[in-house]
Amino acid sequence: MPRPVIAFACDHGGFPLKARLLVALEAAGCDVLDLGTESTAPVDYPDYAAALGRAIIEKRAARGVLVCGSGVGASVAANKLPGIRAALCHDSFSARQGVEDDDCNVLCLGARVVGPELAADLVDIWLKARFSGAARHVRRLEKIRQLETNALTFK
Ligand code: RB5
Numbered sequence: 001m002p003r004p005v006i007a008f009a010c011d012h013g014g015f016p017l018k019a020r021l022l023v024a025l026e027a028a029g030c031d032v033l034d035l036g037t038e039s040t041a042p043v044d045y046p047d048y049a050a051a052l053g054r055a056i057i058e059k060r061a062a063r064g065v066l067v068c069g070s071g072v073g074a075s076v077a078a079n080k081l082p083g084i085r086a087a088l089c090h091d092s093f094s095a096r097q098g099v100e101d102d103d104c105n106v107l108c109l110g111a112r113v114v115g116p117e118l119a120a121d122l123v124d125i126w127l128k129a130r131f132s133g134a135a136r137h138v139r140r141l142e143k144i145r146q147l148e149t150n151a152l153t154f155k
Contacts, residue, residue, distance in 0.1 A: 006127070007061035009035040009052040011045040013069025013111055020116035021065060021109075024123045033061045046077040053081035056105055064106045065123055071110030078106050082148050085141075090114050095122045099129035101137050 006025050010018050015037055025032050035051045037043050045068045055061040068074040071088040078086035086106035089095040090113055098104035107126045109119050131137070 003029055003031045004063070005033055005061045006030040007033040007035055007052045007055040007064035008066075009048040009064065010037055010067035010111070011048055011069070011074070012037060012040045012042050013045070014067025014074070014109070015040050015111070017067050017109065017111040017114075017116055017119050020120055021067070021123055024120035025065070025127075028124055028127050030127065045073045049074050049077035049086075050081065052106065053078050053084045053086075057081060057083050062105075063127075065109070065126075066106050067109045067111055067119075069110055069112040071108040071113065075106075075108040078108065082152075085144070089122060089126065090118075092122065092125050095126040096129045099126060100132050101134075103131040103137070103141055 008022060022032055033055055035048065035055065037048065049066055052064045052066050056064055066074045066078055066086065075086045075088040078084050084106055085102060085104045086108050087098040087104040088108040089098055095107065107123065109122065
């Protein structure tokens with residue numbers, strides 16, 4: 001069984017969680033595509049959200065973990081990319097159900113909100129979750145795809 005590739009990216013606000021989350025991803029049997037950043041020097045989170053989203057769209061990674069200070073800016077930016085379903089989850093129920101029901105492919109976290117052990121648990125729960133494939137959820141995802149298509153043409 002090939003190891004899944006999970007992309008990881010953070011801005012300076014998210015950097016304090018990076019080392020712990022890379023350990024969590026590797027411990028869960030994933031290969032990590034590390035897209036930075038590499039320090040707490042200020043950067044712009046949309047650049048990192050774009051790099052991570054692009055890696056998923058181009059199938060260089062199956063899913064991604066994206067961290068900023070609050071997780072809010074990262075999730076807003078990532079959700080602008082077609083096919084990206086990013087969710088800010090600071091509780092286990094959302095981390096699991098966001099995949100089971102909504103096929104969330106990017107987990108966003110806020111390093112100024114959750115500590116490293118909770119963040120690592122959330123990554124683990126999210127990684128283990130699988131989309132249910134239930135007809136009602138497939139139908140809703142198709143409606144999201146239509147929203148993306150219509151947005152591109154300002155409908
Ligand atoms: C950076 O200071 C901070 O704004 C960013 O990490 C994030 O919290 C944005 O939502």
